[in-house]
Amino acid sequence: MGDFRKESDLLGVLEVPADAYYGVQTQRAIDNFKISGQLLSSYPEFIRGLAFVKMAAAKTNYELGLLDESLYFKIVETCHEIIAGRFHEQFPVDMIQGGAGTSINMNANEVIANRVLEKMGKDKGQYEFCSPNDHINLSQSTNDAYPTAIKMGLLQMNAVLVEKLQKIVGAFRDKGNEFRGIIKMGRTQLQDAVPMTLGQEFEAFAATLEEDISKLNNNAGLFVEVNMGATAIGTGLNAPVGYAALCAKNLAEITGYPVVSAPDLVEATPDTGSYVIYSSALKRLAVKLSKICNDLRLLSSGPRAGLFEINLPPMQPGSSIMPGKVNPVIPEVVNQVCFKVIGNDLTVTFAAEAGQLQLNVMEPVLSHAIMENIHFLCNALDTLREKCIVGITANKEVCLNMVKHSIGIVTALNPYIGYKQSTAIAKESLETGKSVYDLVLEKGMLSQEKLDEILDPSHMLKPHNK
Structure with missing residues (x-):
C-alpha cells in the first residue's frame, strides 16, 4: 500500500493518502472538481461553521440517547480543535463542485471521524468504530448540515467585514475633520455648482459607507434561521422527534448567535432568499465604494491639467514611457474589486433562481460567490484605508482659486436679483471672462457691501434666511 490506504464507497475502492484525515468521498471530489482553485481550506470561517454544526448535531444526538458518551466527547474535542484552526489543510475540496455540497459535508464527516479514530487508538479508515455517515452525520443530511454551515461561516465573515468597514468610515471622518476649513467648488454633472468644503465632501464619504453597516448586519441576521433536522427534503426522515428545535438551541449555545429552527423545514431546505438579500x-x-474611488481619482487628477484638489499617496511609478507619472493605483484596484463583487451578485441571483423542487443544488457556487465577495471587500477596504485615505493631503490654494473664478457662485444671487438676471450674468461672465463680482457691480445690481456679504463663500455653505 506504500503511502496510501484503501477505502471503499458505493463506486468501489479508491486509494487515499495514508496520513490524510479525509477519506474516499473527499478524494473523489479532489479528483472530480478541479475548477476554481479556491479550496474549502481558503475559507476558515466556513470550516469553523462545519465544526459548529457537527458539534451541535453530536450534542443533540447524545442528549436524545442516540450517541455513546465516549464517542460524543471525542467528537466535541475534535470539533474544538478544528474551530481553533487545526486540520484546516485537510479540507482540500474545491469550493465549486457538483452534488449540492455533499463533497464538503463528507469532507467534514471524514476528517472528524478519522481524528476521533486516532483519539481511540485506531487506524484511519476503521469506520466500524466511528463512521463518517453513521456517527458524524447522524440525524443529518448534506441538505441541512451544509447550508447551516454556510450560514455560520457567513455570520463570522460578516463580523470581520463590518469591523473593517467601521475603520474606513473612521478614516474618512478624520479627513473630513482635517479638511473642514478648506473651501472648494461642488459639482453636478461634472460642472461647477456651488461652494462647499472639502471636509463636507469627505464626511459624506464616511456617512454613505456608515449606512451600510446596519444594512449588512440586518441582512446577515437572516442567517440565524436554519433547517437542521430537515434531513433530505424537510420532512425530517431519520431524525428523532424534537431534533430540529434542540439542535438549533445547541447551535445557538455553541456559536453565540441567536440561531432558531425554521418554522417550515420543507420551505427552508430549498430556500436561498437570505443569501440573495x-x-x-x-x-x-461595492457600488458606493466604487463611486468614492471614482471621485478620489477625479479630485486628484492632474497635476497640471486636472482638478488637482487633493493628493493621493504615491505608491509606484505610473508609466514605463512617461517619466514622472504617478497613477491612482489604489482607487483603481478597489474599483476592480467592486466590479467583481457586482458580477458575483449576479451569480448569486442565477444560482438562487436555479433551485428546483425540494432542493437548490447550486449552493456551492452561490456560497463561493458570497464568501469571495466578503474576502475581496475586506482586503479592498484595508488597502484603501491604509495605502490611500490616511495619506491624502489637500491643495488648499487650488480649491480656493477655483471658487474665486467660478461662475457657480452666481447661484447665490438668485434670491436677490432673480433667476433671469443671474443667468444673464453667468452667460456674460463666460463670454467675456469677467468675474461675476465685477459684472454685478458694473450693472449696479447690488452694492459692494451687499455683494461681499452674499458672495462670501463661507456664507454659502449652509442654509440661511434672505
Whole structure:
C-alpha cells in the first residue's frame, strides 16, 4: 500500500493518502472538481461553521440517547480543535463542485471521524468504530448540515467585514475633520455648482459607507434561521422527534448567535432568499465604494491639467514611457474589486433562481460567490484605508482659486436679483471672462457691501434666511 490506504464507497475502492484525515468521498471530489482553485481550506470561517454544526448535531444526538458518551466527547474535542484552526489543510475540496455540497459535508464527516479514530487508538479508515455517515452525520443530511454551515461561516465573515468597514468610515471622518476649513467648488454633472468644503465632501464619504453597516448586519441576521433536522427534503426522515428545535438551541449555545429552527423545514431546505438579500447588501457597498474611488481619482487628477484638489499617496511609478507619472493605483484596484463583487451578485441571483423542487443544488457556487465577495471587500477596504485615505493631503490654494473664478457662485444671487438676471450674468461672465463680482457691480445690481456679504463663500455653505 506504500503511502496510501484503501477505502471503499458505493463506486468501489479508491486509494487515499495514508496520513490524510479525509477519506474516499473527499478524494473523489479532489479528483472530480478541479475548477476554481479556491479550496474549502481558503475559507476558515466556513470550516469553523462545519465544526459548529457537527458539534451541535453530536450534542443533540447524545442528549436524545442516540450517541455513546465516549464517542460524543471525542467528537466535541475534535470539533474544538478544528474551530481553533487545526486540520484546516485537510479540507482540500474545491469550493465549486457538483452534488449540492455533499463533497464538503463528507469532507467534514471524514476528517472528524478519522481524528476521533486516532483519539481511540485506531487506524484511519476503521469506520466500524466511528463512521463518517453513521456517527458524524447522524440525524443529518448534506441538505441541512451544509447550508447551516454556510450560514455560520457567513455570520463570522460578516463580523470581520463590518469591523473593517467601521475603520474606513473612521478614516474618512478624520479627513473630513482635517479638511473642514478648506473651501472648494461642488459639482453636478461634472460642472461647477456651488461652494462647499472639502471636509463636507469627505464626511459624506464616511456617512454613505456608515449606512451600510446596519444594512449588512440586518441582512446577515437572516442567517440565524436554519433547517437542521430537515434531513433530505424537510420532512425530517431519520431524525428523532424534537431534533430540529434542540439542535438549533445547541447551535445557538455553541456559536453565540441567536440561531432558531425554521418554522417550515420543507420551505427552508430549498430556500436561498437570505443569501440573495445579503449579497445585495454587498453589491450596494461595492457600488458606493466604487463611486468614492471614482471621485478620489477625479479630485486628484492632474497635476497640471486636472482638478488637482487633493493628493493621493504615491505608491509606484505610473508609466514605463512617461517619466514622472504617478497613477491612482489604489482607487483603481478597489474599483476592480467592486466590479467583481457586482458580477458575483449576479451569480448569486442565477444560482438562487436555479433551485428546483425540494432542493437548490447550486449552493456551492452561490456560497463561493458570497464568501469571495466578503474576502475581496475586506482586503479592498484595508488597502484603501491604509495605502490611500490616511495619506491624502489637500491643495488648499487650488480649491480656493477655483471658487474665486467660478461662475457657480452666481447661484447665490438668485434670491436677490432673480433667476433671469443671474443667468444673464453667468452667460456674460463666460463670454467675456469677467468675474461675476465685477459684472454685478458694473450693472449696479447690488452694492459692494451687499455683494461681499452674499458672495462670501463661507456664507454659502449652509442654509440661511434672505
